[in-house]
Amino acid sequence: MTALAALIALVGSLFFALGAALQQHEAAGTTAGLRALLRRPRWLVGGASILAGGGLHIVALGLGPLTVVQPMGVASLLFALPIAAALHDRRPSRGELAAAGVVAAGLIGLVLLVPESDGPTHLAPAGVVTLLAVSGAAAVLLWAGSKVASATGRAALLATGSGVLYGATATLVRVLVDGTWNWWYLLALPVPALLALAMLQRAYAVGHFGVSFASLQIADPLTAVAFGALLLGEPLPTGVVPIAAAALAAAGTVALARTTPLEARH
Template identity: 70%
Template sequence: MTVLAVALALLGSLFFALGAALQQFEAAGAAEPGLRGLLRRPRWLFGGLAIAAGTVLHIVALKYGPLTVVQPLGVASLLFALPCAAALHGRRLRAGELAAAAVVAAGLIGLVLVVPESSGPPHLGTGEAVALLAGAATAALLMGAAARRASPAARAGLLATGAGVLYGATSTLARVLVDGNRELWFLAAAPIPALVALALLQRAYALGHFGVAFAALQVADPLTAFTFGALLLGEPLPSGAADTLVALAAAALAAAGTVALARTTPLSSAPDPTAR
Protein backbone atom coordinates (compact mmCIF):
# COMPACT_ATOMS: atom_id res chain seq x y z
CA MET A 1 0.00 0.00 0.00
CA THR A 2 2.88 2.36 0.76
CA VAL A 3 4.37 1.71 -2.68
CA LEU A 4 0.98 2.53 -4.23
CA ALA A 5 0.77 5.72 -2.16
CA VAL A 6 4.23 6.80 -3.32
CA ALA A 7 3.34 6.14 -6.97
CA LEU A 8 0.08 8.09 -6.68
CA ALA A 9 1.79 10.99 -4.90
CA LEU A 10 4.53 11.23 -7.54
CA LEU A 11 1.98 11.03 -10.37
CA GLY A 12 -0.05 13.75 -8.64
CA SER A 13 3.05 15.93 -8.39
CA LEU A 14 3.68 15.45 -12.12
CA PHE A 15 0.12 16.50 -12.99
CA PHE A 16 0.35 19.51 -10.67
CA ALA A 17 3.68 20.55 -12.21
CA LEU A 18 2.40 20.17 -15.77
CA GLY A 19 -0.69 22.23 -14.95
CA ALA A 20 1.35 25.00 -13.37
CA ALA A 21 3.75 25.08 -16.33
CA LEU A 22 0.86 25.30 -18.82
CA GLN A 23 -0.79 28.12 -16.90
CA GLN A 24 2.48 30.03 -16.65
CA PHE A 25 3.08 29.62 -20.37
CA GLU A 26 -0.34 31.06 -21.16
CA ALA A 27 -0.07 33.86 -18.58
CA ALA A 28 3.35 34.90 -19.88
CA GLY A 29 2.01 35.05 -23.44
CA ALA A 30 -1.17 36.96 -22.61
CA ALA A 31 -1.42 40.67 -23.34
CA GLU A 32 -3.37 41.07 -20.07
CA PRO A 33 -2.82 38.30 -17.47
CA GLY A 34 -6.28 38.66 -15.94
CA LEU A 35 -8.47 35.68 -15.16
CA ARG A 36 -11.16 36.80 -17.61
CA GLY A 37 -8.79 36.57 -20.55
CA LEU A 38 -7.07 33.41 -19.37
CA LEU A 39 -10.38 31.59 -18.94
CA ARG A 40 -10.80 31.85 -22.72
CA ARG A 41 -7.52 30.04 -23.36
CA PRO A 42 -7.99 26.23 -23.69
CA ARG A 43 -4.43 25.42 -22.72
CA TRP A 44 -4.75 27.45 -19.50
CA LEU A 45 -8.00 25.62 -18.69
CA PHE A 46 -6.30 22.29 -19.38
CA GLY A 47 -3.60 23.34 -16.93
CA GLY A 48 -6.30 23.91 -14.33
CA LEU A 49 -7.71 20.42 -14.96
CA ALA A 50 -4.21 18.94 -14.58
CA ILE A 51 -3.77 20.75 -11.24
CA ALA A 52 -7.16 19.43 -10.09
CA ALA A 53 -6.20 15.89 -11.12
CA GLY A 54 -2.91 16.21 -9.23
CA THR A 55 -4.74 17.37 -6.12
CA VAL A 56 -7.15 14.42 -6.28
CA LEU A 57 -4.28 11.95 -6.74
CA HIS A 58 -2.50 13.44 -3.72
CA ILE A 59 -5.63 13.07 -1.59
CA VAL A 60 -6.08 9.44 -2.72
CA ALA A 61 -2.42 8.78 -1.92
CA LEU A 62 -3.05 9.92 1.66
CA LYS A 63 -5.67 7.16 1.94
CA TYR A 64 -3.10 4.47 1.19
CA GLY A 65 0.01 5.85 2.87
CA PRO A 66 1.02 7.83 5.97
CA LEU A 67 1.24 11.61 5.87
CA THR A 68 4.97 11.48 6.67
CA VAL A 69 5.56 9.55 3.44
CA VAL A 70 3.06 11.16 1.07
CA GLN A 71 3.31 14.85 2.01
CA PRO A 72 7.06 15.28 1.33
CA LEU A 73 6.59 13.77 -2.13
CA GLY A 74 4.34 16.68 -3.04
CA VAL A 75 7.36 18.94 -3.32
CA ALA A 76 8.56 16.84 -6.25
CA SER A 77 6.21 19.04 -8.28
CA LEU A 78 8.86 21.77 -8.11
CA LEU A 79 11.45 19.48 -9.70
CA PHE A 80 8.95 18.35 -12.36
CA ALA A 81 7.64 21.85 -13.10
CA LEU A 82 10.91 23.44 -14.20
CA PRO A 83 11.65 20.95 -17.03
CA CYS A 84 8.00 21.14 -18.16
CA ALA A 85 8.10 24.93 -18.29
CA ALA A 86 11.48 25.01 -20.01
CA ALA A 87 10.22 22.59 -22.69
CA LEU A 88 7.13 24.73 -23.33
CA HIS A 89 9.29 27.83 -23.77
CA GLY A 90 11.74 25.99 -26.03
CA ARG A 91 14.85 26.43 -23.96
CA ARG A 92 17.29 24.12 -22.21
CA LEU A 93 17.07 23.85 -18.44
CA ARG A 94 20.26 24.83 -16.63
CA ALA A 95 21.81 22.56 -14.03
CA GLY A 96 21.89 25.44 -11.54
CA GLU A 97 18.13 25.83 -11.74
CA LEU A 98 17.51 22.17 -10.91
CA ALA A 99 20.07 22.36 -8.11
CA ALA A 100 18.33 25.39 -6.60
CA ALA A 101 14.95 23.65 -6.94
CA ALA A 102 16.38 20.57 -5.20
CA VAL A 103 17.53 22.77 -2.30
CA VAL A 104 14.01 24.20 -1.97
CA ALA A 105 12.53 20.70 -2.10
CA ALA A 106 14.94 19.45 0.57
CA GLY A 107 13.99 22.35 2.82
CA LEU A 108 10.27 21.70 2.39
CA ILE A 109 10.69 17.99 3.08
CA GLY A 110 12.61 18.82 6.24
CA LEU A 111 9.83 21.13 7.42
CA VAL A 112 7.11 18.58 6.75
CA LEU A 113 8.94 15.78 8.53
CA VAL A 114 9.44 17.67 11.81
CA VAL A 115 5.87 18.97 12.13
CA PRO A 116 3.91 16.64 14.47
CA GLU A 117 0.55 15.29 13.37
CA SER A 118 -2.56 16.73 15.01
CA SER A 119 -4.04 14.58 17.76
CA GLY A 120 -7.65 15.79 17.56
CA PRO A 121 -10.25 17.53 15.41
CA PRO A 122 -9.56 21.26 14.90
CA HIS A 123 -11.94 23.97 16.05
CA LEU A 124 -12.17 27.49 14.68
CA GLY A 125 -14.46 30.10 16.18
CA THR A 126 -16.03 32.98 14.28
CA GLY A 127 -13.60 35.55 15.69
CA GLU A 128 -10.63 33.34 14.87
CA ALA A 129 -11.90 32.80 11.32
CA VAL A 130 -12.21 36.55 10.83
CA ALA A 131 -8.67 36.99 12.17
CA LEU A 132 -7.48 34.27 9.78
CA LEU A 133 -8.97 35.94 6.72
CA ALA A 134 -7.94 39.44 7.80
CA GLY A 135 -4.37 38.34 8.52
CA ALA A 136 -4.04 36.56 5.17
CA ALA A 137 -5.54 39.52 3.30
CA THR A 138 -3.21 41.97 5.05
CA ALA A 139 -0.15 39.87 4.27
CA ALA A 140 -1.18 39.54 0.62
CA LEU A 141 -1.76 43.30 0.35
CA LEU A 142 1.66 44.03 1.84
CA MET A 143 3.29 41.60 -0.61
CA GLY A 144 1.45 43.25 -3.50
CA ALA A 145 2.50 46.72 -2.38
CA ALA A 146 6.14 45.66 -2.01
CA ALA A 147 6.03 44.03 -5.46
CA ARG A 148 5.28 47.36 -7.14
CA ARG A 149 8.79 48.64 -6.41
CA ALA A 150 10.66 45.36 -6.86
CA SER A 151 12.62 43.93 -9.78
CA PRO A 152 10.72 41.51 -12.04
CA ALA A 153 12.18 38.41 -10.33
CA ALA A 154 11.48 39.75 -6.85
CA ARG A 155 8.03 40.89 -7.97
CA ALA A 156 7.20 37.39 -9.17
CA GLY A 157 8.33 35.96 -5.83
CA LEU A 158 6.39 38.49 -3.77
CA LEU A 159 3.16 38.05 -5.74
CA ALA A 160 3.46 34.26 -5.54
CA THR A 161 4.16 34.50 -1.81
CA GLY A 162 0.99 36.53 -1.37
CA ALA A 163 -0.88 33.85 -3.32
CA GLY A 164 0.66 31.17 -1.13
CA VAL A 165 -0.49 32.94 2.04
CA LEU A 166 -4.04 33.10 0.71
CA TYR A 167 -3.93 29.44 -0.35
CA GLY A 168 -2.66 28.56 3.13
CA ALA A 169 -5.63 30.37 4.67
CA THR A 170 -7.97 28.48 2.33
CA SER A 171 -6.37 25.18 3.36
CA THR A 172 -6.90 26.04 7.02
CA LEU A 173 -10.58 26.74 6.47
CA ALA A 174 -10.90 23.57 4.38
CA ARG A 175 -9.34 21.49 7.15
CA VAL A 176 -11.92 22.79 9.62
CA LEU A 177 -14.79 22.18 7.20
CA VAL A 178 -13.65 18.66 6.34
CA ASP A 179 -13.57 17.77 10.05
CA GLY A 180 -17.23 18.65 10.53
CA ASN A 181 -17.48 22.37 11.23
CA ARG A 182 -21.06 23.44 10.43
CA GLU A 183 -20.50 27.19 10.01
CA LEU A 184 -22.06 27.87 6.63
CA TRP A 185 -20.29 31.20 6.18
CA PHE A 186 -16.95 29.35 6.38
CA LEU A 187 -18.01 27.38 3.31
CA ALA A 188 -19.06 30.57 1.52
CA ALA A 189 -15.88 32.44 2.47
CA ALA A 190 -13.35 29.71 1.63
CA PRO A 191 -13.36 30.23 -2.19
CA ILE A 192 -12.71 33.98 -1.91
CA PRO A 193 -9.03 33.88 -0.84
CA ALA A 194 -8.47 31.01 -3.28
CA LEU A 195 -9.76 33.06 -6.22
CA VAL A 196 -7.71 36.10 -5.24
CA ALA A 197 -4.67 33.84 -4.87
CA LEU A 198 -5.25 32.44 -8.35
CA ALA A 199 -5.33 35.95 -9.83
CA LEU A 200 -2.14 36.96 -7.98
CA LEU A 201 -0.39 33.81 -9.10
CA GLN A 202 -1.19 34.44 -12.77
CA ARG A 203 0.31 37.93 -12.47
CA ALA A 204 3.42 36.36 -10.97
CA TYR A 205 3.60 33.79 -13.78
CA ALA A 206 3.23 36.52 -16.41
CA LEU A 207 6.57 38.01 -15.36
CA GLY A 208 8.43 35.01 -16.78
CA HIS A 209 10.33 33.98 -13.65
CA PHE A 210 8.51 30.68 -13.22
CA GLY A 211 11.12 29.07 -10.98
CA VAL A 212 11.03 31.70 -8.26
CA ALA A 213 7.24 32.11 -8.49
CA PHE A 214 6.52 28.40 -8.17
CA ALA A 215 9.12 27.95 -5.42
CA ALA A 216 7.74 30.91 -3.45
CA LEU A 217 4.25 29.43 -3.73
CA GLN A 218 5.45 26.01 -2.57
CA VAL A 219 7.16 27.57 0.47
CA ALA A 220 4.52 30.12 1.48
CA ASP A 221 1.48 27.82 1.27
CA PRO A 222 2.56 25.15 3.80
CA LEU A 223 4.30 27.64 6.09
CA THR A 224 1.11 29.70 6.29
CA ALA A 225 -0.99 26.61 6.95
CA PHE A 226 1.42 25.48 9.69
CA THR A 227 1.37 28.94 11.28
CA PHE A 228 -2.41 29.33 11.24
CA GLY A 229 -2.79 25.76 12.45
CA ALA A 230 -0.58 26.44 15.45
CA LEU A 231 -1.96 29.90 16.32
CA LEU A 232 -5.67 29.33 15.67
CA LEU A 233 -6.30 25.57 15.69
CA GLY A 234 -3.95 24.62 18.51
CA GLU A 235 -2.02 22.16 16.36
CA PRO A 236 1.45 21.17 17.58
CA LEU A 237 4.68 22.68 16.33
CA PRO A 238 8.13 21.03 16.42
CA SER A 239 9.27 20.61 20.01
CA GLY A 240 12.69 19.92 21.41
CA ALA A 241 16.03 21.38 20.47
CA ALA A 242 16.77 18.89 17.69
CA ASP A 243 13.46 19.31 15.85
CA THR A 244 13.61 23.10 16.23
CA LEU A 245 17.10 23.21 14.74
CA VAL A 246 16.01 20.97 11.85
CA ALA A 247 13.00 23.21 11.19
CA LEU A 248 15.16 26.35 11.18
CA ALA A 249 17.74 24.75 8.90
CA ALA A 250 15.03 23.50 6.56
CA ALA A 251 13.45 26.96 6.38
CA ALA A 252 16.85 28.47 5.63
CA LEU A 253 17.41 25.92 2.83
CA ALA A 254 14.04 26.68 1.27
CA ALA A 255 14.69 30.42 1.42
CA ALA A 256 18.21 30.07 -0.03
CA GLY A 257 16.96 27.93 -2.90
CA THR A 258 14.23 30.42 -3.71
CA VAL A 259 16.71 33.31 -3.79
CA ALA A 260 18.97 31.26 -6.08
CA LEU A 261 16.05 30.62 -8.45
CA ALA A 262 15.30 34.35 -8.49
CA ARG A 263 18.70 34.95 -10.03
CA THR A 264 18.11 32.64 -12.97
CA THR A 265 17.14 33.70 -16.48
CA PRO A 266 13.40 34.24 -17.03
CA LEU A 267 11.60 31.47 -18.91
CA SER A 268 10.23 33.94 -21.41
CA SER A 269 10.90 37.38 -22.73
CA ALA A 270 7.30 38.52 -22.26
CA PRO A 271 7.01 42.17 -21.31
CA ASP A 272 6.21 43.04 -17.72
CA PRO A 273 2.43 43.65 -17.73
CA THR A 274 2.62 45.71 -14.53
CA ALA A 275 5.26 48.08 -15.81
CA ARG A 276 4.29 51.70 -16.39
Protein backbone atom coordinates in the same frame (compact mmCIF):
# COMPACT_ATOMS: atom_id res chain seq x y z
CA MET B 1 -0.20 0.19 0.29
CA THR B 2 2.54 2.61 1.29
CA ALA B 3 4.38 2.06 -2.00
CA LEU B 4 1.12 2.57 -3.90
CA ALA B 5 0.43 5.78 -1.97
CA ALA B 6 3.91 7.08 -2.83
CA LEU B 7 3.41 6.25 -6.51
CA ILE B 8 -0.01 7.92 -6.65
CA ALA B 9 1.37 11.01 -4.89
CA LEU B 10 4.26 11.14 -7.36
CA VAL B 11 1.89 10.97 -10.33
CA GLY B 12 -0.21 13.65 -8.66
CA SER B 13 2.88 15.85 -8.41
CA LEU B 14 3.48 15.38 -12.12
CA PHE B 15 -0.08 16.49 -12.91
CA PHE B 16 0.28 19.47 -10.60
CA ALA B 17 3.60 20.45 -12.20
CA LEU B 18 2.18 20.13 -15.72
CA GLY B 19 -0.80 22.28 -14.81
CA ALA B 20 1.34 24.99 -13.23
CA ALA B 21 3.69 25.05 -16.23
CA LEU B 22 0.79 25.31 -18.70
CA GLN B 23 -0.82 28.15 -16.78
CA GLN B 24 2.47 30.01 -16.46
CA HIS B 25 3.11 29.64 -20.19
CA GLU B 26 -0.22 31.27 -20.94
CA ALA B 27 0.26 34.07 -18.39
CA ALA B 28 3.97 34.82 -18.91
CA GLY B 29 4.76 38.21 -20.38
CA THR B 30 1.11 39.22 -20.72
CA THR B 31 -1.15 41.70 -18.97
CA ALA B 32 -4.17 39.43 -19.29
CA GLY B 33 -6.30 39.20 -16.18
CA LEU B 34 -7.90 36.09 -14.76
CA ARG B 35 -11.07 36.54 -16.84
CA ALA B 36 -9.05 36.63 -20.07
CA LEU B 37 -7.03 33.58 -19.05
CA LEU B 38 -10.24 31.65 -18.40
CA ARG B 39 -10.92 31.88 -22.15
CA ARG B 40 -7.63 30.19 -23.08
CA PRO B 41 -7.97 26.41 -23.61
CA ARG B 42 -4.40 25.62 -22.58
CA TRP B 43 -4.79 27.56 -19.33
CA LEU B 44 -8.01 25.65 -18.60
CA VAL B 45 -6.26 22.34 -19.32
CA GLY B 46 -3.62 23.43 -16.82
CA GLY B 47 -6.32 24.06 -14.24
CA ALA B 48 -7.84 20.62 -14.85
CA SER B 49 -4.40 19.05 -14.46
CA ILE B 50 -3.88 20.85 -11.13
CA LEU B 51 -7.26 19.59 -9.89
CA ALA B 52 -6.35 16.05 -10.96
CA GLY B 53 -3.06 16.34 -9.11
CA GLY B 54 -4.83 17.53 -5.98
CA GLY B 55 -7.32 14.67 -6.22
CA LEU B 56 -4.55 12.09 -6.53
CA HIS B 57 -2.79 13.62 -3.54
CA ILE B 58 -5.95 13.20 -1.46
CA VAL B 59 -6.25 9.57 -2.59
CA ALA B 60 -2.61 8.99 -1.65
CA LEU B 61 -3.19 10.43 1.82
CA GLY B 62 -5.99 7.92 2.26
CA LEU B 63 -3.67 5.03 1.42
CA GLY B 64 -0.40 5.94 3.09
CA PRO B 65 1.19 7.95 5.90
CA LEU B 66 1.72 11.70 5.64
CA THR B 67 5.49 11.22 6.04
CA VAL B 68 5.55 9.32 2.73
CA VAL B 69 2.96 11.25 0.74
CA GLN B 70 4.02 14.83 1.54
CA PRO B 71 7.64 14.51 0.29
CA MET B 72 6.26 13.13 -2.99
CA GLY B 73 4.23 16.33 -3.32
CA VAL B 74 7.40 18.40 -3.15
CA ALA B 75 8.58 16.65 -6.32
CA SER B 76 6.23 18.88 -8.32
CA LEU B 77 8.90 21.60 -8.28
CA LEU B 78 11.45 19.24 -9.83
CA PHE B 79 8.94 18.21 -12.49
CA ALA B 80 7.66 21.71 -13.20
CA LEU B 81 10.95 23.36 -14.16
CA PRO B 82 11.81 21.01 -17.08
CA ILE B 83 8.19 21.08 -18.29
CA ALA B 84 8.06 24.88 -18.21
CA ALA B 85 11.43 25.12 -19.95
CA ALA B 86 10.23 22.79 -22.72
CA LEU B 87 7.11 24.90 -23.23
CA HIS B 88 9.41 27.90 -23.71
CA ASP B 89 11.64 25.97 -26.16
CA ARG B 90 14.69 25.75 -23.95
CA ARG B 91 16.48 23.32 -21.67
CA PRO B 92 16.79 23.98 -17.92
CA SER B 93 20.35 24.70 -16.83
CA ARG B 94 22.22 22.59 -14.31
CA GLY B 95 22.24 25.53 -11.91
CA GLU B 96 18.48 25.86 -12.21
CA LEU B 97 17.89 22.18 -11.45
CA ALA B 98 20.42 22.22 -8.61
CA ALA B 99 18.68 25.22 -7.02
CA ALA B 100 15.32 23.45 -7.36
CA GLY B 101 16.84 20.43 -5.64
CA VAL B 102 17.93 22.62 -2.73
CA VAL B 103 14.42 24.06 -2.40
CA ALA B 104 12.92 20.57 -2.52
CA ALA B 105 15.32 19.32 0.16
CA GLY B 106 14.38 22.20 2.45
CA LEU B 107 10.66 21.65 1.85
CA ILE B 108 10.91 17.93 2.52
CA GLY B 109 12.65 18.71 5.79
CA LEU B 110 9.86 21.10 6.74
CA VAL B 111 6.93 18.83 5.91
CA LEU B 112 8.50 15.88 7.72
CA LEU B 113 9.12 17.93 10.87
CA VAL B 114 5.60 19.29 11.28
CA PRO B 115 3.90 17.33 14.10
CA GLU B 116 0.64 15.61 13.16
CA SER B 117 -2.55 16.76 14.88
CA ASP B 118 -4.62 13.95 16.39
CA GLY B 119 -7.70 15.88 17.48
CA PRO B 120 -10.75 17.36 15.75
CA THR B 121 -10.37 20.89 14.42
CA HIS B 122 -12.60 23.71 15.57
CA LEU B 123 -12.61 27.30 14.38
CA ALA B 124 -15.06 29.81 15.81
CA PRO B 125 -16.60 32.48 13.55
CA ALA B 126 -14.22 35.05 15.05
CA GLY B 127 -11.37 32.78 14.03
CA VAL B 128 -12.58 32.70 10.43
CA VAL B 129 -12.70 36.50 10.39
CA THR B 130 -9.17 36.60 11.82
CA LEU B 131 -8.00 34.06 9.23
CA LEU B 132 -9.37 36.09 6.33
CA ALA B 133 -8.23 39.44 7.74
CA VAL B 134 -4.65 38.38 8.49
CA SER B 135 -4.12 36.52 5.22
CA GLY B 136 -5.75 39.36 3.26
CA ALA B 137 -3.62 42.02 4.95
CA ALA B 138 -0.45 40.01 4.33
CA ALA B 139 -1.38 39.55 0.67
CA VAL B 140 -2.05 43.27 0.24
CA LEU B 141 1.31 44.17 1.79
CA LEU B 142 3.12 41.69 -0.45
CA TRP B 143 1.26 43.00 -3.50
CA ALA B 144 2.21 46.57 -2.58
CA GLY B 145 5.85 45.54 -2.14
CA SER B 146 5.84 43.90 -5.56
CA LYS B 147 5.05 47.26 -7.16
CA VAL B 148 8.50 48.61 -6.31
CA ALA B 149 10.50 45.36 -6.56
CA SER B 150 12.68 44.02 -9.36
CA ALA B 151 11.24 41.45 -11.76
CA THR B 152 12.43 38.49 -9.69
CA GLY B 153 11.35 40.19 -6.46
CA ARG B 154 7.94 40.93 -7.95
CA ALA B 155 7.47 37.29 -8.97
CA ALA B 156 8.53 36.08 -5.51
CA LEU B 157 6.35 38.55 -3.58
CA LEU B 158 3.23 37.95 -5.65
CA ALA B 159 3.63 34.17 -5.44
CA THR B 160 4.28 34.40 -1.70
CA GLY B 161 1.07 36.40 -1.32
CA SER B 162 -0.74 33.73 -3.30
CA GLY B 163 0.79 31.05 -1.06
CA VAL B 164 -0.43 32.88 2.06
CA LEU B 165 -3.97 32.97 0.67
CA TYR B 166 -3.79 29.32 -0.37
CA GLY B 167 -2.56 28.46 3.13
CA ALA B 168 -5.60 30.24 4.57
CA THR B 169 -7.80 28.32 2.13
CA ALA B 170 -6.24 25.02 3.19
CA THR B 171 -6.86 25.86 6.85
CA LEU B 172 -10.52 26.60 6.16
CA VAL B 173 -10.89 23.40 4.12
CA ARG B 174 -9.51 21.38 7.04
CA VAL B 175 -12.12 22.88 9.32
CA LEU B 176 -14.87 22.06 6.83
CA VAL B 177 -13.65 18.46 6.44
CA ASP B 178 -12.54 17.56 9.98
CA GLY B 179 -14.17 20.01 12.36
CA THR B 180 -17.27 21.91 13.35
CA TRP B 181 -18.41 24.81 11.21
CA ASN B 182 -21.26 27.12 10.22
CA TRP B 183 -22.89 27.17 6.79
CA TRP B 184 -21.43 30.57 5.91
CA TYR B 185 -17.92 29.11 6.10
CA LEU B 186 -18.70 27.62 2.68
CA LEU B 187 -19.39 31.11 1.37
CA ALA B 188 -16.11 32.40 2.79
CA LEU B 189 -14.03 29.62 1.22
CA PRO B 190 -13.91 30.94 -2.38
CA VAL B 191 -12.70 34.39 -1.30
CA PRO B 192 -9.05 33.54 -0.45
CA ALA B 193 -8.97 30.79 -3.10
CA LEU B 194 -9.93 33.08 -6.00
CA LEU B 195 -7.69 35.91 -4.78
CA ALA B 196 -4.80 33.44 -4.53
CA LEU B 197 -5.41 32.22 -8.07
CA ALA B 198 -5.50 35.76 -9.48
CA MET B 199 -2.36 36.76 -7.58
CA LEU B 200 -0.50 33.67 -8.75
CA GLN B 201 -1.29 34.43 -12.39
CA ARG B 202 0.18 37.91 -11.93
CA ALA B 203 3.30 36.27 -10.51
CA TYR B 204 3.46 33.93 -13.51
CA ALA B 205 3.03 36.90 -15.86
CA VAL B 206 6.36 38.31 -14.68
CA GLY B 207 8.10 35.39 -16.36
CA HIS B 208 10.32 33.92 -13.63
CA PHE B 209 8.52 30.61 -13.25
CA GLY B 210 11.07 28.90 -11.01
CA VAL B 211 11.00 31.75 -8.50
CA SER B 212 7.20 31.98 -8.54
CA PHE B 213 6.60 28.27 -8.13
CA ALA B 214 9.22 27.84 -5.42
CA SER B 215 7.87 30.82 -3.45
CA LEU B 216 4.37 29.38 -3.69
CA GLN B 217 5.55 25.93 -2.57
CA ILE B 218 7.22 27.44 0.49
CA ALA B 219 4.60 30.00 1.53
CA ASP B 220 1.57 27.71 1.25
CA PRO B 221 2.55 25.02 3.80
CA LEU B 222 4.27 27.46 6.16
CA THR B 223 1.14 29.62 6.28
CA ALA B 224 -1.08 26.58 6.86
CA VAL B 225 1.18 25.44 9.72
CA ALA B 226 1.19 28.94 11.24
CA PHE B 227 -2.61 29.27 11.09
CA GLY B 228 -2.96 25.75 12.44
CA ALA B 229 -0.89 26.72 15.47
CA LEU B 230 -2.43 30.15 16.03
CA LEU B 231 -6.08 29.37 15.36
CA LEU B 232 -6.47 25.62 15.78
CA GLY B 233 -4.06 25.02 18.63
CA GLU B 234 -1.90 22.58 16.69
CA PRO B 235 1.73 21.90 17.67
CA LEU B 236 4.64 23.59 15.94
CA PRO B 237 7.96 21.91 15.08
CA THR B 238 10.69 22.80 17.56
CA GLY B 239 14.46 22.98 17.53
CA VAL B 240 17.09 24.24 15.11
CA VAL B 241 16.42 21.74 12.31
CA PRO B 242 13.15 23.33 11.08
CA ILE B 243 14.89 26.72 10.94
CA ALA B 244 17.72 25.17 8.94
CA ALA B 245 15.25 23.51 6.56
CA ALA B 246 13.42 26.82 6.01
CA ALA B 247 16.74 28.59 5.41
CA LEU B 248 17.71 25.90 2.89
CA ALA B 249 14.45 26.35 0.98
CA ALA B 250 14.90 30.14 1.01
CA ALA B 251 18.50 29.85 -0.21
CA GLY B 252 17.37 27.62 -3.06
CA THR B 253 14.74 30.18 -4.06
CA VAL B 254 17.37 32.93 -4.14
CA ALA B 255 19.54 30.70 -6.33
CA LEU B 256 16.59 30.11 -8.65
CA ALA B 257 16.13 33.85 -8.95
CA ARG B 258 19.70 34.10 -10.23
CA THR B 259 19.56 31.15 -12.62
CA THR B 260 16.04 31.10 -14.09
CA PRO B 261 15.78 33.31 -17.19
CA LEU B 262 12.97 35.77 -17.81
CA GLU B 263 10.38 34.08 -20.02
CA ALA B 264 7.51 35.37 -22.11
CA ARG B 265 4.73 33.56 -23.94
CA HIS B 266 5.31 33.11 -27.64
